[in-house]
Amino acid sequence: MAIFAISFRVKDTGNRQERWQSMVDKIREIASKSWDETTSFFIIEANRTAGSLADAIYFETEMAASDTLLVVNLSTKVYAKHGEIKYPNTLDSLMSSR
Numbered sequence: 739m740a741i742f743a744i745s746f747r748v749k750d751t752g753n754r755q756e757r758w759q760s761m762v763d764k765i766r767e768i769a770s771k772s773w774d775e776t777t778s779f780f781i782i783e784a785n786r787t788a789g790s791l792a793d794a795i796y797f798e799t800e801m802a803a804s805d806t807l808l809v810v811n812l813s814t815k816v817y818a819k820h821g822e823i824k825y826p827n828t829l830d831s832l833m834s835s836r
Contacts (some may be wrong), residue, residue: 739770740813742791744780747806759801768794787811792818
């Protein structure tokens with residue numbers, strides 16, 4: 739089991755609420771434990787890798803390519819991302835500095 743931080747942004751287009759809810763439902767389904775008191779941010783425990791968790795949220799929900807998803811494994815120095823990342827070099831630089 740590992741601990742993950744998950745953050746996402748659902749772009750304000752189309753079926754925004756349905757996309758957001760499908761992502762929340764998938765995260766809750768995967769998590770054995772979760773904390774989700776803030777909007778679009780979760781800390782969960784799951785038996786996955788960052789990549790497989792991000793893929794499940796991206797491919798098994800209504801998430802659009804214009805939405806943004808970041809999954810960080812807090813137990814290791816691994817992270818995964820999907821969707822529209824405006825500043826990927828900044829994100830990669832910060833994550834590699836951990």
